Amino acid sequence: MNDRPAPTARRAPFRLAIVGGGPRATYVLERLSADAAGPGREGRLEVRVYERTGEFGAGQAHSPTQPATSFLNRIAGQVSFAADESMPGAGPLRPRAGRPTLHEWCRRRFAETGEPDFDLGPEDWPKRYVHGLALQDSFTAYVRELRAHGVPVHLCPDEVVDVSRQDEGFELRTAAGQRHRADHVLLVTGHGPHDPERSPAGRERAAFARRTRATYLPSAYPLASTLSPTVTGPGTVVGCAGMGLTAIDVVLHLTEGRGGRFVPDDRHGLRYVPSGREPSSLVAFSDAGMFTFARPHHAKEQGAGPGAGIREHQGVFFTREAVDRLRASVGTAPAGTAPAAAAPAQLDFDRDVLPLVVLEMAQLHHATLFRPAARFLAERSAAVWRDFLDGARTAAGPPDDPERLLGPLRAAVDEIGAVLERVLAGKEAPATAAARVREWPVGATLAHWTGVVFGDDARDRLREAGNDPAALQRAAAAWRSPWQLDESPTGNRFSWHRTIAPVPRSAYATPGQYRAALLRAMATDRVWARQGNTANPHKAAADGVWRDLRSVLSYAVDDAGLTASSHRAFLARHTRHHNRLANGAAVEVMTRIEALARHGLLDLTTGPGATVETDDTEGRFRVTGPATGAVHLVDTLVDARIHAFDPRLDSAPLFRRLTERGLVRLWRNESADGTSFEPGGLDLTAGFHPVGADGAAEPGLTVLGPAAEGRRSFLLSALRPDRDHYVMRDVINWLDEFRELTAHQEERECGR
Structure with a gap:
């Protein structure tokens, strides 16, 4: 006689779709993989991650393939990839050796490879591609752990272009025509460029470029393909609209990235030696007329100098x-x-x-x-x-x-x-x-x-x-x-x-x-x-x-x-x-920018209040500095700014379609005097669930990152260790709700 109990039907796993495979997806998988190690977790979850670039863990903005001339604006000791003890309620934490900072990751990689870009101290400024490598390495490790715990993880190198509500859960449609079902959708899409055809100024510039020999680049990234020598090579004048971090990436890619060299200079720190493959001139301009200020040497919590023992500033009057x-x-x-x-x-x-x-x-x-x-x-x-x-x-x-x-x-x-x-x-x-x-x-x-x-x-x-x-x-x-x-x-x-x-x-x-x-x-x-x-x-x-x-x-x-x-x-x-x-660049980076300006290849004469017009007679863009009187004719105009999230202007269709379906709506700040303002971000609950056109929240969708900008501010940041950092805090809060969702589904299925 067989005394074994009759087999029971295996419960279908809870299907999680993560749209966007960049840094936030990496942090999410870190928490999921730690959570999946708990008893009774096997078979309860299935994960599908979509990343249109195929660069899982990093995404385009943090890609390991980006030029080595681009630097992170955070020191290596202030970047991490996993939850730590500073984060209450995080759940199971990895052993200390299993959650290195970027500095510690670089030391290990340097020991393995001897590559100078990994030879960093905790206060050194890493190149951005190094951060991308570390993100990809972490992402891969977390996926491997999840699979080892019986959690299927599907990586889809495709763009999600639409999400629709179904009787049970959601259906996601990709640019390649694939359709997948999910019980919960986590949208961590990061920043995308604006479509120039969706704004009057962009349409005018794009149309001008089509009918003349001028070139208009509405986004600088990815630098290597967008800023090709065909439109930014020797003999061209390149106008750089913006003087922030993106503009710095553009300037260094078109100079040092073209073979130019920076050599020591006793008076100014560095001197630029051109290669001859740069544009003839780089005209940088912005409303303020100046680049970001240099980020100072980080001396807090260190042990030397007049600031010894000082920790992060605590407000005296501004609290x-x-x-x-x-x-x-x-x-x-x-x-x-x-x-x-x-x-x-x-x-x-x-x-x-x-x-x-x-x-x-x-x-x-x-x-x-x-x-x-x-x-x-x-x-x-x-x-x-x-x-x-x-x-x-x-x-x-x-x-x-x-x-x-x-x-x-x-x-x-x-x-x-x-x-x-x-x-x-x-x-x-x-x-x-x-x-x-x-x-x-x-x-x-x-x-x-x-x-x-x-x-x-x-x-x-x-x-x-x-x-x-x-x-x-x-x-x-x-x-x-x-x-x-x-x-x-x-x-x-x-x-x-x-x-x-x-x-x-x-x-x-x-x-x-x-x-x-x-x-x-x-x-x-x-x-x-x-x-x-x-x-x-x-x-x-x-x-x-x-x-x-x-x-x-x-x-x-x-x-x-x-x-x-x-x-x-x-x-x-x-x-x-x-x-x-x-939020500027490292002093080492700004010394390069200063050297390029002293050389004369980087033109800073436009000053504040710059304007851009189209000049049909010359067939070029005209950049004017009203405060200085400078006038520049530009062959290639690069929009080197990171624009705030706004589905009405986004080059990607996803959030526009979600808006059309009524699954999401824009957040609006309304005042008692009758004025209102829509910054562009989505209307979200405290748990980051979108509020639809009917005013009801959609608990099956969660939105983290730039799409939440508007109601909240300062959402762009790499994870920082030992700070209960808001980036991981948002993930932890999401995971708490996510556990409840999966538990409720199990209860429903057990009751059938």
Whole structure:
């Protein structure tokens, strides 16, 4: 007699479709593979990943095939590929050796290959293709693990062009005509270029290029095929619309990537030696008229220098609590009758939030110079700050002045500067000044300021001079700042206007004068960046506020936190400030850009406010700089900007078709005054499920990444270790819901 139980029907696995096979797909598979190792998981899941480029793990933007002239704008020690202990509720974690940072991955690969591009320290800036290799390697490992745990993973090198709702689940249709069913669809498509035919300016430029000998390239990527020598070779003038990270990729690909060389230069760091295969000229232009600022040397959490032991900046004045107080005192009710928790009182960024940002920057700037006196500086600003939060605006400066809260801080800085200046001039002994001044430590502040401005050797000479005024005066007279900082204690004052516009309008009247002034500003910025993000006051203020406090910026802006008109202005103006101040390229990269400009191959004479017109007489694009008077005729115009997600303009059809089907709709910021603003991102629930045309959420779809921009901000980022980073936090939150979905399906099937 056979005592074995009768076999039961095998449950159909839950079918997950991941649309987009780039970095976010890699992070998703990392969590899925860790989760699949649990008891009873085998056979419960089937995964299908779609990536139109076929470059699984990296996608086009992070492709390992991209030119070696493109650099990541994150140091190797700040990139990772797996969840870690900083992420509550992440679930099973890999052993520490199984979740290397990019730096650790590179060290292993360097030991295996000896390839110099892998020979990186934790603070070094990797080439972007190296990041792509590491992403692909991680993706492949996670797929292998999933399959080993009995989870089928299908890799589809095809583009999903449509998703439709079925009686049970969804049907996905690809560009190749394939149709697949799924129970849940995760859309992590990343950034795609805009279709030039979907905007008036794009249509005009494309039509002009078709009827003339000019060339219009609406997207720069992939660089190797798009920027072919046929349209960017010797004898051509290439116009580069944009001066951000994409433009830097374009410029370096068309110069160093064409065989040019950078050689050491004692005065400027590098000098460019052309190969003869470059375009005759590269005209870079943008509304601001300048490239992003150099990312500073990362010194936080390190153990040397004036910034030793400093961690990421924690806000003094610009905090979530401060934003909440502003909403309570001066915020305006949003449109509709949604609960306050879902629809906070709206603020005006320039009127309400920017003064706090500027105050925080000024505080950090001067605390970097006078760190032992930081509390004294903060206490001086406390009263005007509290009054501002409570809605009393008359005590501050004019309502349109971003610096209107800085008066008390500036007075305190003047007091410190005057005391230190007397001591360094030999007019007062340090001990006498210390006995007279009780609110802040004179000796420690003087020593710190000396180290920041002049370096450790000067601080040693200061210590040797002791309390002797004459010896101090002699020592100070010989000091010179290696960091191009003002050498007077009353100098180095913070200025918001100078920070965002280091080349004032008064500094130039001709194209040549603008070029010279911009090169001086770039050289100074390069030196400041080498000093680092804890020792240089300018870089500390930018990095500490616009990078370390980015989550507070998001807290103020996201979920209709600003009025519709202010939200529009924020995206048009202040995201550019963020990108220039805190999201630029490494100093090593910007030294190359500066060298190309000094050589003359890279033309920077256009200045701010550049315009592009079509010139039928010349058959070329005309780029004009109204502030400098520069005029350039351009053979090939490259749009070297990353545009915000907008399905109405996207070159890919997927989200347009989802909109037409009513599965998704655009998110709209609506204000009580009747104004509204659609940034382009989708309307999503807190769990990133799209809200359809009927106002109902679709739990079977989840959208992460750029398509969620609009309601949220600053969504483009590589995973960072030890930070409970939002990129993995979003994945973890999705996985929690995903487990519930699979459990519910099992319950339904067991009940049949």
